[in-house]
Amino acid sequence: MNDTIRLLQNHRSIRKFLTTPVERDKLDAILQSGQMASTSSNMQAYSIIGIEDAELRKQLASLCGNQIYVEQCPVFLVWCADLHRLSAVAALHGTEAQADTTEYFVIATVDTALAAQNAAIAAESLGLGVVYIGGIRNRISEVADLLQLPERVYPVFGMCLGYPDQAPVLRPRLPLAAVYHQDAYRIDSELPAVAEYDETTREYMTARSQGRTSRSWSEQMAEKMGNPSRLHMQSFLTKKGFLKR
Ligand SMILES: Cc1cc2nc3c(=O)[nH]c(=O)nc-3n(C[C@H](O)[C@H](O)[C@H](O)COP(=O)(O)O)c2cc1C
Structure with missing residues (x-):
């Protein structure tokens, strides 16, 4: 193994931070590392909004x-996934950007996630901790208004960053056999590996909750998947100019 692999396999989300500020040069290096992620056709279809204003933070929380x-x-x-900048760039050359397609939506969303994850790894390599915040989509329309997001820009997730003030235990993942298939998708291999993981997660949950719960992963996922979750997304995204065809 090497330091990079050790770093990646040591990831855990951090939800409690020291008040120590993150140095500007470190933050710049983190963001620039994010920018160096692979990006579909070099489109770089994302923007990052750093929230420094305390009142705005409170409202977002x-x-x-x-x-x-x-x-x-x-x-x-x-x-944020961002097709607005690309639309403006196309207009510079008299081209009307065809930004309302599902394919461009996928590209912008993937670009955003890749850049963010590169930034997360850079941050962790500097001793910082991160947690993604999908909760930013709970009331996405209000968030978009608050951040003055133009058409064709949507917040994919937030990210908290800072020096950790906690050391959570590593959250185990599915056995590789559950997620890796050779040559073709094998439905038969799905559940045996999950049964093994359920045992692991029961132990993890018991330890993490000091015995208060021992729910298995499949129980947690059954509850999650029984909920359609954030049904406002489709109408929000089409209103913002995404996913029309
Ligand atoms: C897109 C995305 C959104 C997430 N949203 C939240 C969130 O709103 N709040 C939170 O506490 N954790 C959030 N998480 C963190 C996950 O819960 C966490 O990554 C997962 O449980 C695995 O744990 P680990 O990161 O400690 O290994 C999010 C993670 C991702 C990738």
């Missing part, structure tokens, strides 16, 4: 489902 670390973390970034 509330819109994200009262996740207190959104307010308290030293750095909060909102990672």
Whole structure:
């Protein structure tokens, strides 16, 4: 193994941060590392909004489902898929951007996630901790208004960043056999590996909750998947000019 692999396999989300500020040069290096992620056709179809204003942070923490670390973390970034800049760039050359397609939506969303994850790894390599905040989509329309997001820009997730003030235990993942298929998708291999993982997650949950719960992963996922979740997304995205065809 090497240091990079050790770093990647040591990831855990951090939800409690020291008040120590993140140095500007470190933050710049983190963001520039994010920018160096692969990007579809070099489109770089994302924008990052750093939320420095305290009042704005408070409002966002509330819109994200009262996740207190959104307010308290030293750095909060909102990672947005962005086809607005590309539309403006196309217009420079008299071209009307065809930005309302499902394919461009996928490209912009993937670009955003790749850049964010590169930034997350850069941050962790500097001793910082991160947690993604999908809660930014709980009340996405209000978030978009608050951040003055133009047409064809949507917040994919937020990200808290800072020096960790906790050392959570590593959250185990599915056995590789559950997620890796050779040559073709094999439905038969799905559930045996999950049964093994359920045992692992029961132990993890028991330890993490000091015995209060021992729910298995499949039980947690059954509850999650039984909920359609954020049904406002489709109408929000089409209103913002995405996913029309
Ligand atoms: C897109 C995305 C959105 C997430 N949203 C939240 C969130 O709103 N709040 C939170 O506490 N954790 C959030 N997480 C963190 C996940 O819960 C966490 O990554 C997962 O449980 C695995 O744990 P680990 O990162 O500690 O290994 C999010 C992660 C991702 C990738």
